[in-house]
Amino acid sequence: MAVVALIGTLDTKYQEYSWLVDQLAKHGVGVMCIDVGSFSTSPIADISSDEVLRAAGANPQELRDRRDRGEMMQAMSEGVAVIVRRLADKKTIDALLAVGGSGGSSVAASAMQALPIGFPKLLVSTMASGDVKPYVGEVDTTLMYSVVDVAGINSISTMVLGNAVAAIAAMAKAAKARSVVAPEPQAPLIGITMFGVTTPAADEARKTLTELGYEVLVFHATGTGGRAMEKLVESGLLAGVCDLTTTELADDLVGGVLSAGPQRLEMAGRVGLPQVVSLGALDMVNFGAKETVPEEFLDRNLFVHNPTVTLMRTTETEMAELGRRIAAKLAASTGPTELFIPLRGVSAIDIAGGPFFDESADAQLFAALRTGLADSQVIIHELDQAINDPGFGAAMATALH
Amino acid sequence: MAVVALIGTLDTKYQEYSWLVDQLAKHGVGVMCIDVGSFSTSPIADISSDEVLRAAGANPQELRDRRDRGEMMQAMSEGVAVIVRRLADKKTIDALLAVGGSGGSSVAASAMQALPIGFPKLLVSTMASGDVKPYVGEVDTTLMYSVVDVAGINSISTMVLGNAVAAIAAMAKAAKARSVVAPEPQAPLIGITMFGVTTPAADEARKTLTELGYEVLVFHATGTGGRAMEKLVESGLLAGVCDLTTTELADDLVGGVLSAGPQRLEMAGRVGLPQVVSLGALDMVNFGAKETVPEEFLDRNLFVHNPTVTLMRTTETEMAELGRRIAAKLAASTGPTELFIPLRGVSAIDIAGGPFFDESADAQLFAALRTGLADSQVIIHELDQAINDPGFGAAMATALH
Numbered sequence: 001m002a003v004v005a006l007i008g009t010l011d012t013k014y015q016e017y018s019w020l021v022d023q024l025a026k027h028g029v030g031v032m033c034i035d036v037g038s039f040s041t042s043p044i045a046d047i048s049s050d051e052v053l054r055a056a057g058a059n060p061q062e063l064r065d066r067r068d069r070g071e072m073m074q075a076m077s078e079g080v081a082v083i084v085r086r087l088a089d090k091k092t093i094d095a096l097l098a099v100g101g102s103g104g105s106s107v108a109a110s111a112m113q114a115l116p117i118g119f120p121k122l123l124v125s126t127m128a129s130g131d132v133k134p135y136v137g138e139v140d141t142t143l144m145y146s147v148v149d150v151a152g153i154n155s156i157s158t159m160v161l162g163n164a165v166a167a168i169a170a171m172a173k174a175a176k177a178r179s180v181v182a183p184e185p186q187a188p189l190i191g192i193t194m195f196g197v198t199t200p201a202a203d204e205a206r207k208t209l210t211e212l213g214y215e216v217l218v219f220h221a222t223g224t225g226g227r228a229m230e231k232l233v234e235s236g237l238l239a240g241v242c243d244l245t246t247t248e249l250a251d252d253l254v255g256g257v258l259s260a261g262p263q264r265l266e267m268a269g270r271v272g273l274p275q276v277v278s279l280g281a282l283d284m285v286n287f288g289a290k291e292t293v294p295e296e297f298l299d300r301n302l303f304v305h306n307p308t309v310t311l312m313r314t315t316e317t318e319m320a321e322l323g324r325r326i327a328a329k330l331a332a333s334t335g336p337t338e339l340f341i342p343l344r345g346v347s348a349i350d351i352a353g354g355p356f357f358d359e360s361a362d363a364q365l366f367a368a369l370r371t372g373l374a375d376s377q378v379i380i381h382e383l384d385q386a387i388n389d390p391g392f393g394a395a396m397a398t399a400l401h
Numbered sequence: 402m403a404v405v406a407l408i409g410t411l412d413t414k415y416q417e418y419s420w421l422v423d424q425l426a427k428h429g430v431g432v433m434c435i436d437v438g439s440f441s442t443s444p445i446a447d448i449s450s451d452e453v454l455r456a457a458g459a460n461p462q463e464l465r466d467r468r469d470r471g472e473m474m475q476a477m478s479e480g481v482a483v484i485v486r487r488l489a490d491k492k493t494i495d496a497l498l499a500v501g502g503s504g505g506s507s508v509a510a511s512a513m514q515a516l517p518i519g520f521p522k523l524l525v526s527t528m529a530s531g532d533v534k535p536y537v538g539e540v541d542t543t544l545m546y547s548v549v550d551v552a553g554i555n556s557i558s559t560m561v562l563g564n565a566v567a568a569i570a571a572m573a574k575a576a577k578a579r580s581v582v583a584p585e586p587q588a589p590l591i592g593i594t595m596f597g598v599t600t601p602a603a604d605e606a607r608k609t610l611t612e613l614g615y616e617v618l619v620f621h622a623t624g625t626g627g628r629a630m631e632k633l634v635e636s637g638l639l640a641g642v643c644d645l646t647t648t649e650l651a652d653d654l655v656g657g658v659l660s661a662g663p664q665r666l667e668m669a670g671r672v673g674l675p676q677v678v679s680l681g682a683l684d685m686v687n688f689g690a691k692e693t694v695p696e697e698f699l700d701r702n703l704f705v706h707n708p709t710v711t712l713m714r715t716t717e718t719e720m721a722e723l724g725r726r727i728a729a730k731l732a733a734s735t736g737p738t739e740l741f742i743p744l745r746g747v748s749a750i751d752i753a754g755g756p757f758f759d760e761s762a763d764a765q766l767f768a769a770l771r772t773g774l775a776d777s778q779v780i781i782h783e784l785d786q787a788i789n790d791p792g793f794g795a796a797m798a799t800a801l802h
Contacts, residue, residue, distance in 0.1 A: 027571075117548055117557065117560065117561070118557070118560030118561065118564070120564050120568075122543075122568075128533070128537060128544070131532040131533075131534075132529070132532075132533050132544075133532075136529060136546050138546075138548070139546070139548070140545060140546050140547070140548050140560075140561050140564070141545075141546060142523075142543060142544065142545040142546075142564075142568070143529070143533070143543065143544050143545075144541060144542075144543040144544075145537050145540070145541050145542060145543075146541070147518055147539070147540070147541050147629050147632075147633070148618045148619070148620065148629070149618070149619050152616070154587065154590065154616045154618065155587050155590055155616070155638055156518065156519070156590070156618060156633070156638065159518065159519030159541075159576075159579065160518070160519065160541050162575055162579065163519070163521050163541070163543075163572045163575060163576065165575075166568075166571040166572050166574065166575035167521075167523075167543070167567075167568035167569075167571055167572050168568075169571065170428075170567040170568055170570065170571030171564045171567050171568050173567065174563055174564060174566075174567035175560075175564065178560065178563065186555065186556050187555075189555060189556055189557070215553070215555045215556070217549045217550070217555065217557060218549070218550050219549065228548050228549070231548075232548070232557070237556055237557065
C-alpha cells in the first residue's frame with residue numbers, strides 16, 4: 001500500500017490533521033504522521049516532535065525551555081528534512097502532504113526540498129499566492145493556495161483539503177507504481193545551462209548532443225535553474241552535464257539577483273558525473289530594473305537589457321577571483337572534467353564592439369583558471385573564438401560524448 | 402465519468418498534450434482538449450483555437466493576420482475564461498489541467514481564475530518557483546514547478562507530469578463525487594475581514610457570530626484576502642459578510658501595495674448578500690520597507706510598522722474621497738446593508754495619543770458617508786467608540802444575525 005507522510009503542527013492543527021488522516025485512509029493509502037508542533041505530544045503522531053528535534057541534533061527539553069521560536073523552527077526544519085529523506089530512501093513513504101500558514105509552510109517546505117524530483121510533495125498553504133520561491137526552491141513541490149486560513153474543517157476547507165487529499169493519494173500510488181515497474185529505456189539525459197546571451201552556443205550543443213543520441217534538458221541560469229540542474233545531478237538522473245553558462249557564480253560573488261549560492265558548479269564533480277564546463281556570461285552580474293541597482297555600483301559599466309533587467313560588467317579583480325573559485329571547484333572533481341575557454345569573449349555582448357567587451361578582465365579570468373588547474377586532471381581547451389561562434393557549442397558536446 | 406479539461410497550445414506542445422491525453426484516459430477520466438495555440442489547427446482539439454478567440458468576441462482570421470502577440474494572448478486569455486466557465490456551469494467538465502511556460506501559464510491562469518473555489522485546477526509551469534500571484538490570484542489554483550522546460554516527454558517529465566495527471570484525475574473524481582452527494586449540513590458561513598490593527602474588533606465579531614451558530618472564515622485584508630472573500634461571495638458560498646476592514650480601498654485610491662482593486666466592496670451588494678460594513682484601517686496606506694515608499698510621499702505621516710511594512714496616514718482629502726466611494730458602493734447594494742462608524746478612530750493607532758490619530762481627516766470620511774448615503778436604504782450606526790473598543794465588533798455581528 002502506498003503511504004503518505006503528513007507533516008504538521010499536530011498540537012495546534014489537531015482537528016484538521018485528524019480529518020486528513022481519515023480522508024487519506026478512505027482514498028486507500030497508509031498514513032504516517034510526523035509532528036512538528038513545538039510543544040506537541042499528539043496521540044496521532046507516528047513520529048513525535050521529540051524525534052524530529054533529535055534528528056536535528058537538538059536536545060528537545062533544553063530547546064523547549066529556551067522558548068526561542070526562531071531556534072525551534074530552525075531545528076524542526078532541519079530535523080524533519082533528515083527524517084523524510086531517511087523514510088523516502090527506505091521506501092517507507094511514497095508522498096508528502098502538509099497544510100499550514102507561514103510557519104508550518106516553512107518547516108514543511110524544508111522537508112520537501114530534501115526529497116528528490118519526482119517524489120510527490122504537496123503543500124496547502126495560506127502563502128501560496130505570492131512569492132513562493134522560499135517554499136518551492138528548485139524541486140517539484142506542488143503548492144495549493146488554501147484561500148482561507150487553515151483553521152477548522154468547513155465548507156471551504158472540505159473542498160480545498162478534499163482536493164488535496166485526493167491529489168496526494170493518487171500521486172503516492174502513481175509514484176509507488178513507477179518504482180515497481182521497470183522504466184522504459186530512455187536516451188541518457190544531459191543537462192545544459194543557458195542564458196539569453198549564450199543561446200547560440202547552447203542551441204548548437206543541444207543539437208549535437210541530440211544527434212549523438214542523448215536527450216537534453218535545458219536549464220535557465222537564473223539561480224533556480226542552476227540549482228535545479230544540480231539537484232537532478234544529485235538525484236542520479238543525468239548522464240552528464242554541459243555546464244556552458246556558469247554566470248550564477250558572478251552573481252554569488254558580487255551580489256546580483258540570480259545567484260545559485262556558493263556551492264554551484266560542485267555537484268557533478270562531487271558525484272563523479274562527466275562534465276564539460278565553460279564560462280558563459282561571467283562578464284555580467286544581474287540586477288532588476290535600473291533603479292534597483294545598489295548605489296555602490298552606479299558608476300560601473302551598466303547595460304539596460306530590458307525594463308526589468310540591468311546587467312553590470314564584472315571587473316578584472318572579480319574575474320580573477322571567479323577564475324580562482326571555478327578552478328578550485330573543477331580541480332576537486334572526482335569525475336571526467338573538461339574546461340572550454342572562449343578566448344574572444346564569454347557572452348553575446350562580450351565581443352569586439354560589444355558593450356561588455358573587456359579583454360583585460362577576461363584575461364584575468366583565464367589566467368587564474370590556468371594557474372588553478374595546472375596540477376589537476378582537468379583538461380583545458382582554449383578556443384580562439386567567442387562562446388557563441390559556430391563550433392564552440394559543438395566542441396563541448398562532442399567532448400562530453 | 403469525471404472529465405478533465407486540458408488547456409494548451411496544441412500546436413507547439415502537441416507531443417506533450419497527446420501524452421497527457423493518453424495518461425488521463427488510463428486514469429479513468431474523460432478528456433476535453435481546449436486549444437489556445439495562436440496558429441493551431443490540432444487534430445486532438447475538442448474546442449479549437451478559433452472557438453476560443455470567438456468566445457472573446459474576436460475575429461480569428463483578422464487577429465492572426467495582425468500578428469500582434471500581445472493582442473493574441475489577451476484574446477486567448479479572455480476567450481478561454483469564458484469557455485471553461487460555461488463548461489463548468491453546465492457540469493461538462495470537473496477539473497482543469499494545463500502545462501506551460503510563461504505564456505501558456507498566463508493564458509491558463511486566466512481560465513483557472515474564472516472558476517469557483519473548490520473546482521480543481523492544476524497548472525504545471527516553469528514559472529511556479531517565483532512570484533506566482535499573477536497565476537494564482539485569489540483562487541485555489543494548484544501550481545506544480547516543472548523543474549525543466551516543458552519540452553518533450555523524458556525521464557523528468559514522465560515523473561512530474563505523471564504526478565500531475567494522477568493528481569488532477571483524482572481531484573476531478575473527488576469533485577464530481579462531491580457534486581452528486583448532498584453535502585452534510587454545515588453552519589452558515591460568514592466572512593470577516595481583518596488586519597493587525599483591527600484584530601480585537603474582528604475577534605469579538607468572530608466570537609459573537611460563532612456563538613450565534615455561524616461558521617466564520619477570516620480573511621486578511623492584504624489585497625489577495627479581500628478579493629478571495631469577494632470571490633467566495635460570488636460563488637454563493639457565504640451567508641453574509643462582516644466587512645470590518647475596508648482598508649484595501651485606501652491602497653487602491655492612493656497607490657499602496659495592498660490594493661484589492663477598485664471593485665472591492667461591491668460583490669456582496671451586487672449579489673444581494675447581507676452585509677455589515679465598517680471603516681477598519683482606512684487611516685492607512687501600506688508600503689513595504691521604508692526605502693520603498695515613493696519619493697512623493699516622504700514628507701507625509703509615515704509609521705514604520707516593522708522592517709518590511711511602512712504605513713502612511715491618509716489625508717483629509719483622501720478620506721473625503723474614500724467616503725464618497727464607499728457611500729456609492731453601499732448605496733448601490735441590492736441586499737441588506739448596514740454601516741458601522743467608529744467615531745473615535747478606525748484602527749488601533751488612530752486613537753487619542755496614537756501616531757495616526759487625526760480627527761479632522763476621520764471627520765471628512767464620516768461626513769462624506771453621511772451625505773452619500775442620505776437617500777439610500779443603508780442603515781448607519783454611529784458609535785461613540787474606536788473600532789477596537791469592546792462592543793463594536795459584537796454590535797456588527799449582532800446586526801448581521
